Amino acid sequence: MSTTVTQDDTGGPARPPGSLRRMSVRSVIVWAAVAAVGAVAWTVLALSRGESVSALWILFAALCSYAIAYRFYARYITYTVLRADDRRATPAERLHNGIDFDVTDRRVLFGHHFAAIAGAGPLVGPVLAAQMGYLPGTIWIVVGVIFAGAVQDLTVMFFSMRRNGKSLGQMVREEIGIIGGVAALIAVFAIMIIILAVLALIVVNALAESPWGVFSIALTIPIALFMGIYLRRIRPGRVLEATGIGVVLLLLAIVGGGWIQDTGLAEALTLSKEWLVLALVVYGFVASVLPVWLLLTPRDYLSTFMKIGVIVLLALSLLIARPVLQAEAITDFAREGTGPVFAGSLFPFVFITIACGALSGFHALISSGTTPKMVAKESQVRLIGYGGMLMESFVAISALIAACVIDQGLYYAMNSPAGATGGTVESAATFVQGFGFDTTAQDLAAASAAVQEPSLVSRTGGAPTLAVGISEIFSTAFGGGLQAFWYHFAIMFEALFILTAVDAGTRVGRFMLQDTIGNVWKKFGDLSWRPGNIIASAVVVLLWGSVLYIGVTDPLGGVNQLFPLFGIANQLLAAIALTLVTVLLIKHGKLRWAWVTGVPLVWDLVVTMTASWQKVFSDVPAIGYFAQAQRYRDARAAGEVLPPAQDPGQMDQVIFNSTLNGVLQSFFALLVVVVVVNAVVVIVRAIRAGGSLPTTEEPAVPSQLVEPAGLFATAEEKRAIAEHERLVGAGTTEGGRG
Amino acid sequence: MTGGDVREAVLRAGRGVRWYLREWSGEARWDEYLRQCATHGHPPVSRREFERRRADALESRPVSRCC
Numbered sequence: 001m002s003t004t005v006t007q008d009d010t011g012g013p014a015r016p017p018g019s020l021r022r023m024s025v026r027s028v029i030v031w032a033a034v035a036a037v038g039a040v041a042w043t044v045l046a047l048s049r050g051e052s053v054s055a056l057w058i059l060f061a062a063l064c065s066y067a068i069a070y071r072f073y074a075r076y077i078t079y080t081v082l083r084a085d086d087r088r089a090t091p092a093e094r095l096h097n098g099i100d101f102d103v104t105d106r107r108v109l110f111g112h113h114f115a116a117i118a119g120a121g122p123l124v125g126p127v128l129a130a131q132m133g134y135l136p137g138t139i140w141i142v143v144g145v146i147f148a149g150a151v152q153d154l155t156v157m158f159f160s161m162r163r164n165g166k167s168l169g170q171m172v173r174e175e176i177g178i179i180g181g182v183a184a185l186i187a188v189f190a191i192m193i194i195i196l197a198v199l200a201l202i203v204v205n206a207l208a209e210s211p212w213g214v215f216s217i218a219l220t221i222p223i224a225l226f227m228g229i230y231l232r233r234i235r236p237g238r239v240l241e242a243t244g245i246g247v248v249l250l251l252l253a254i255v256g257g258g259w260i261q262d263t264g265l266a267e268a269l270t271l272s273k274e275w276l277v278l279a280l281v282v283y284g285f286v287a288s289v290l291p292v293w294l295l296l297t298p299r300d301y302l303s304t305f306m307k308i309g310v311i312v313l314l315a316l317s318l319l320i321a322r323p324v325l326q327a328e329a330i331t332d333f334a335r336e337g338t339g340p341v342f343a344g345s346l347f348p349f350v351f352i353t354i355a356c357g358a359l360s361g362f363h364a365l366i367s368s369g370t371t372p373k374m375v376a377k378e379s380q381v382r383l384i385g386y387g388g389m390l391m392e393s394f395v396a397i398s399a400l401i402a403a404c405v406i407d408q409g410l411y412y413a414m415n416s417p418a419g420a421t422g423g424t425v426e427s428a429a430t431f432v433q434g435f436g437f438d439t440t441a442q443d444l445a446a447a448s449a450a451v452q453e454p455s456l457v458s459r460t461g462g463a464p465t466l467a468v469g470i471s472e473i474f475s476t477a478f479g480g481g482l483q484a485f486w487y488h489f490a491i492m493f494e495a496l497f498i499l500t501a502v503d504a505g506t507r508v509g510r511f512m513l514q515d516t517i518g519n520v521w522k523k524f525g526d527l528s529w530r531p532g533n534i535i536a537s538a539v540v541v542l543l544w545g546s547v548l549y550i551g552v553t554d555p556l557g558g559v560n561q562l563f564p565l566f567g568i569a570n571q572l573l574a575a576i577a578l579t580l581v582t583v584l585l586i587k588h589g590k591l592r593w594a595w596v597t598g599v600p601l602v603w604d605l606v607v608t609m610t611a612s613w614q615k616v617f618s619d620v621p622a623i624g625y626f627a628q629a630q631r632y633r634d635a636r637a638a639g640e641v642l643p644p645a646q647d648p649g650q651m652d653q654v655i656f657n658s659t660l661n662g663v664l665q666s667f668f669a670l671l672v673v674v675v676v677v678n679a680v681v682v683i684v685r686a687i688r689a690g691g692s693l694p695t696t697e698e699p700a701v702p703s704q705l706v707e708p709a710g711l712f713a714t715a716e717e718k719r720a721i722a723e724h725e726r727l728v729g730a731g732t733t734e735g736g737r738g
Numbered sequence: 739m740t741g742g743d744v745r746e747a748v749l750r751a752g753r754g755v756r757w758y759l760r761e762w763s764g765e766a767r768w769d770e771y772l773r774q775c776a777t778h779g780h781p782p783v784s785r786r787e788f789e790r791r792r793a794d795a796l797e798s799r800p801v802s803r804c805c
Binding site: 099100105107108111112116117118119120121195198199231232236237238239240243291292293296297300301355356360362363365366369370497500501503504505507508511527528570 | 758762786788789792800805
């Protein structure tokens with residue numbers, strides 16, 4: 001472990017281009033206008049009650065806030081707090097090997113990084129949180145990303161970059177201590193298992209009893225295999241060509257799903273949730289042991305193109321369709337905590353239901369490791385880390401809008417567990433009428449007929465709701481009466497990248513397991529040793545598969561029970577990441593700036609610990625896992641069967657599941673407490689040592705590269721690049737550079 | 739703006755998109771490799787061989803995909 005004492009705050013870099021002191025009159029006017037539009041949008045959202053509010057206000061409020069945060073706060077963090085220094089060579093430049101250390105154009109790397117961080121999370125959380133109304137979700141997504149999520153991604157990326165792209169776990173071990181390091185390693189692995197299980201659960205819920213969905217998703221596998229073989233044997237390296245063919249085949253698969261609905265095949269493809277679990281587990285295992293070129297890589301191209309395409313389409317169609325918000329600003333469920341989608345009141349549960357899009361700990365795994373090894377210039381972490389996360393937040397905002405513009409009776413009929421809705425359109429209509437909606441059984445039947453699904457009642461998990469929202473927005477915007485096509489298009493696109501996340505996650509989990517066990521049993525750590533691969537893959541798949549099975553068969557509804565665990569787990573991971581970067585700021589002698597990561601850390605700890613506490617110790621059975629187990633245990637002892645359980649077997653199941661969830665919940669929280677306590681010890685030591693401690697930061701090496709910092713090169717930067725090229729005499733600039 | 743300007747702008751944008759997609763998907767790596775070989779005077783391997791090595795290098799490098 002190389003150790004250098006860093007001297008900071010002396011000889012820092014020259015002020016960034018266009019700093020505050022030198023803002024031109026024109027940019028003052030532009031930024032004042034952006035601020036004014038944002039302020040108006042927020043005011044409309046905050047003050048409108050009971051009148052019709054256009055969803056575009058949410059869009060404008062978010063976009064203006066992002067722009068201001070990126071321009072001012074991200075710049076402040078990058079240059080003043082972190083002191084990114086473009087005279088210093090990045091690991092991509094110093095250790096260039098063309099494989100993982102590789103100087104990459106900032107815009108291309110932005111695309112890679114965004115593709116890696118954005119998945120189903122920002123699409124699902126906001127849909128579920130719409131139960132609280134549109135306002136709490138909007139505020140948390142926007143404020144959360146600006147002050148917590150994007151700050152985490154940016155600072156983790158920066159510190160990892162200064163350490164040759166070390167992973168989060170490695171940095172915790174080296175900078176905080178071995179105890180914290182081990183706790184972090186276990187937490188990362190366990191949390192990943194939960195995340196994979198919950199993602200898979202969303203796919204299962206979206207595909208169960210839907211032959212159209214199963215057909216099109218199943219076809220993605222042969223399509224990806226075909227692309228893999230095409231790229232390996234037929235036309236090596238022609239990725240765009242292969243992806244183009246893949247996308248066309250994918251669209252045909254969606255159309256084809258509509259045709260097979262009315263044939264004899266439909267029955268064979270109407271799968272129960274249990275069968276889908278089995279299919280996913282087998283698929284996950286096979287995908288993890290197959291060579292990546294055959295399935296994983298082509299599938300990733302496909303899902304990324306679909307992802308970007310849908311996000312762009314959604315943003316455009318929102319502008320064209322200009323839908324009106326149907327949800328209330330703040331619902332009664334937010335105050336009372338009795339909502340059917342998930343239990344618990346606004347604080348803390350809105351903040352854990354929406355993780356991705358506001359603050360997602362999982363990003364810390366990507367912001368450390370892969371991306372920092374490819375950054376060309378230190379200052380570019382602002383665009384890639386902070387900017388990438390803002391973009392994901394925008395996806396979350398779009399998903400929130402989609403959930404808030406559909407009929408809210410339908411929203412609750414779709415998102416409440418079957419135990420609550422009764423499972424039929426009649427019982428579901430009675431159920432939502434109980435909340436004061438005038439949605440009838442005919443309305444619910446018409447909604448499912450419009451998207452050609454057998455039923456939309458209790459299609460929990462968020463994906464079907466989002467698909468309904470997207471299909472309504474798209475068919476309003478583009479016309480043509482294609483609602484059923486758009487619904488299955490949206491389901492397909494979500495399932496596609498959830499499956500990509502499941503493949504990739506299983507593989508990452510397998511590597512972690514092999515690496516960890518490799519410390520004691522050398523042979524097992526050898527990634528090319530086949531039996532090791534198979535055993536580790538099987539263990540990882542069985543772990544998430546069993547949590548998935550438990551969720552799928554839970555009488556109380558898997559999403560209702562597991563989603564809080566998922567959200568808390570993800571944000572506990574964020575707590576570990578924010579603890580690390582706060583410790584690093586202090587060790588680098590930047591105590592007076594430690595609030596930048598310290599404030600979101602404290603907020604995140606308050607939220608996750610309150611939520612964990614409530615999930616473990618609350619005596620309200622709907623919230624506390626152990627209270628729930630106790631309630632069912634008491635009833636079973638008295639010989640009763642409590643709904644929604646239908647027989648003593650299901651009673652036992654509820655007791656087992658709730659106890660397990662409670663134990664997992666306490667375990668995660670405990671691991672984070674261990675990391676935080678270990679960190680506090682280090683912080684105290686640093687302050688006692690006079691305000692700084694040695695870190696594992698790599699010593700500075702002068703950079704030979706000249707690259708722009710932001711998305712667009714400034715005139716000053718263009719001149720510098722031209723000058724540099726004249727001196728070096730290299731005439732090999734790329735077509736679109738600058 | 740004259741017709742020629744518009745045409746020029748559209749062409750420029752098209753080239754930009756093509757450049758971006760080729761860089762993003764890694765297709766441009768091959769061109770880069772050929773240029774490197776030419777500069778250093780190495781005979782290049784076949785495209786098939788080059789892409790195979792590149793794909794196999796991914797085998798031991800997990801790509802994380804977030805939720």
